Amino acid sequence: MEDQVPVDKLVRIYMKMRAAVQDLDAQIEAIKEQQQSVKNEIKDRMRDTGVKSLRTDHGTVSLMEKTRFYTTDWDSFKKFMVEQDALDLLEKRISQTNMKLFLEENPGAVPPGLNSDTEFDISVRKPSK
Numbered sequence: 001m002e003d004q005v006p007v008d009k010l011v012r013i014y015m016k017m018r019a020a021v022q023d024l025d026a027q028i029e030a031i032k033e034q035q036q037s038v039k040n041e042i043k044d045r046m047r048d049t050g051v052k053s054l055r056t057d058h059g060t061v062s063l064m065e066k067t068r069f070y071t072t073d074w075d076s077f078k079k080f081m082v083e084q085d086a087l088d089l090l091e092k093r094i095s096q097t098n099m100k101l102f103l104e105e106n107p108g109a110v111p112p113g114l115n116s117d118t119e120f121d122i123s124v125r126k127p128s129k
Helices: 007-049 074-085 096-104
Strands: 054-055 059-071 114-125
Touching: 007 059, 007 114, 059 074, 059 096
Parallel strands: none
Antiparallel strands: 054 059, 059 114
């Protein structure tokens, strides 16, 4: 097998490839940061003007609201779930849909340690034909 590439050369090629991948990863990360900045600017402009959706020649943007529920006191939260017979509030985390519905149906019954974080996000799609 005289035509085999020497292992030393293969290792050198591999190391160059790995370095190239690392360079690409850094470039991708920089682009993602820039993309997030543009996304935040679009989101802020939509919120400032009260627009929920807009269509441009380059794509359609939809503003979405997402609320996440979480607790900092799991022991009290589990006790609360048992007292309220609301064990369906859990997955491996608080069930977002079930917690939202529970709070709507029981406005005075807030579990101890419950926190919520509401944020707006956008969805950008390419234009339809």
